[in-house]
Amino acid sequence: MAHAVVILAAGLGTRMKSKLPKVLHPLLGKPLVGYCIDTAFASGAEKVVVVIGHGAERVRQTFEGYPNLHFVVQEQQLGTAHALAQAQPVLAGFQGPIVVTQGDTPLTRVETLTGLVAAMQAEGAGMALLTMRLDDPTGYGRILRDEQGQILGNVEQKDATLEQQAIREINPGVYCFDPTLWEKLKRVGNQNAAGEYYLPDLIRIYREAGQKVASVESKDTGELLGVNSRAQLAEVERVLLQRLRADWMNRGVRMIQPETIYLEPGVELAPDVTLWPGVILRGQTRLGEGVEVGAYSVLTDTVVEAGGKIKSHTVCDEAYVSSGADAGPFARLRPKAYLEEGAHVGNFVELKNARLGKRAKAGHLAYLGDAEVGEESNIGAGVITANYDGQRKHKTTIGKRVFVGSNSVLIAPVTLADGSFIAGGSGINQDVPEDALAIARERQRNIEGYMKRKRGEGS
Template sequence: MPTDSPARWSAIILAAGQGTRMKSKRPKVLHEIAGHALVCWVVQAALDAGASRCLVVVGHGRDDVERVLSTRFGERVEMVLQAEQRGTGDAVRSAIEADASLEGRVLVLYGDCPLIPAALLRSLVEKSDRAGADLGLVTATLSDPRGYGRIVRDATGRVHRIVEDRDCSAAERSIDEVNPGLYAIRAGFLRESIARLTPDNAQAQIYLTDVVALAAERGEVLDLEGDMTELTGVNDQRDLALASATRRRRMAEELARGGVQIANLDSLYVDAECEIEPGASLGANVHLRGRCLVRAGARIDVGCVLTNVAVDKDAHVLPYTVATDSSIGEGAQVGPFSHLRPDTRLGPRSKVGNFSETKKTTLGEGSKVNHLSYVGNGEIGERVNIGAGTIFCNYDGEQKHTTVLEDGVFIGSDTQLVAPVTVARGAYVASGTTVTEDVPADALAISRTKQENKEGYAARLRARLRRKKKR
């Protein structure tokens, strides 16, 4: 009987296939879009739609798929093994047989459809319940329906059955209404009908689509029209790239509507776990990967690639900076063409300039590493100036050592600091110095050789070289 509100319902997600058209060793459902595996997008959509349970049918690459899902969702997902891939109907049978307690309505969907909106899933379940239908499904219309099962309707316009592409007659092949593969099925009916399925088709597989005809025999099949741009599955690398572009564009538009300044909606790459506050600015071809945090007022300029980086308010990351597992303080400036390697911590209003590299280093408030320097394993205080071409010699061939520069230190250009070494507060290191011992507070360290000028030597040298050249 029809009901006014849906009871608790479960989702079965089919993720056992190999995906040979991907031409990859990785299971198809583990290929990623915006930092999440395809199957994770589908599971999240089902949970967001209100699924009380989520069963994922695994097979090819089982261990890897289970590890990814368990890491992300924990106990919110349950794994079911399809030991032998014998079709979609057999996959659902594996889930049904693994859990006799499934009741209410069961939503069945594929694990390679990363753009499915939760609202559509919720609507399908609710409308199927209100209609009291044994089975509800989503249909869509395509100008080129090749590869998809066709929706065959009876004379009254009701869904009668689904015919897979390989099994279509000439007349059926001309039908442009297709089956995207989304079903909301009453659990009791699903058990009964699954038991009746046989592999009597061109592929000798057990088709879940045959359940539709069985439901039509008993009563009306509820159908809900969907948008194929949201329902398309990923079958090869081209599909993956197209789905990724669609997802990126949606995320960029959502950020822009929320107050983030986006230079180019089509060239922004932001992973799903990143957080960008209103008032931040993102340039063209910016990549934010993993779990980045960009505070209000921060500017990430063209071509930057940040992975697990926190950028505080009013900081400016100049073009083509690469940073990983680091933090950039309030009002700090980085780049252009800088490289912040893991465990770099830049304090407020600090600066790392062009072609400089840092690693496992803390840079205090107002301190500067302006040009062409390597700063690794450093503890740098406030208001420190590190001149161009400075090198922290932190590795002795066996282990890394720390260089400490206390507040107010000035390091001249072309300096080498051989760790472990400490330059105390207010000290000055002359340009061209190699520092191998600690420098006391307010002292001057200088180790270069004394300059000697030989009058007229350059002219005599040039004359001698010319004579050699003429020989």
């Protein structure tokens, strides 16, 4: 039977010292609670309910459009049992198991959720909970068992005796309940040091109803690492990065000094990709077979086809680099920059909404914006397309096998036809016909003896 998942994500997150709701803090470019939501759906959940509080509307807007995802608001922070009760209107008629997880534990594995459902059903239990053994259990609720090893209950740190505080088996807050949950939630009281309604009280309530309480022990103490501070966020991000790097290296990606490489979950890498130290790969970046990315390059939502090359210190944003094309070092490809096969962009060249045809070259110190450059054309050093008149953008069209001399300004809108030649230092504001030479500069004059006269040395 399909299960539902409730994610408790209403905490204030005051230790984050941020105006951003805790569960929206980015982890590898993705909101913290997004990992929990994705894990819930990956476990086969039919419905996922997120209990939100601080910044509720902002959280809701972030995940708009997810099918079978529901949000409920906990207006007052009265404890975990009170938070779960807010999900009842969405799940009141649901007859399957209900899994409960925390919204600040993004490392929780799919197998943990499915394992709890399986354990509860296999043992005919009314509820199941995850447990874990820690060398230092400080801060967690301790699991109490009888002589037969059956779970009797849970005691919170602040309510525990010294003897109970010595127990190393803890309750990290991941549960599975049968559909009688909602009736039993009404019996949870707040007679404790914090005056809150605690979910672990359901252990006692289920046992009093004559139902068994099953448990599953997690051997991965890292998977329930919670995020309550910036330092913990960084620690979780470190673990996620380690997982990602290891996964890609297992699939044939070469990483030189892998500990220096940052990449996000949406990135796709083919075998024999080589990443040099300090590379940052963000968003939906996709690198084809044999692509090499030089040190300290940053690629966001960029595609590099098989055999393409990005040299060091190059920044690409929503760019496309075809097979055999290369960019850098120190190049910048802005959105809609497109390099066709064999095109070359060198150092300190910037492209924006510009397409370089096959084997076209812009070797150094150029700006090409709102431009189309035909195959085998050559863009000299210092060339710029003046594409903006202060109000609108205009296009520059450069044909095939065009030579644009150094330090020329192409004032858009303008077209340079196939085979034309632009003399260096020209300011071009009129179309240039096919195979024509265009010179747009002051004719040079040499005035003999000028400087001597200026210094008063001549007669």
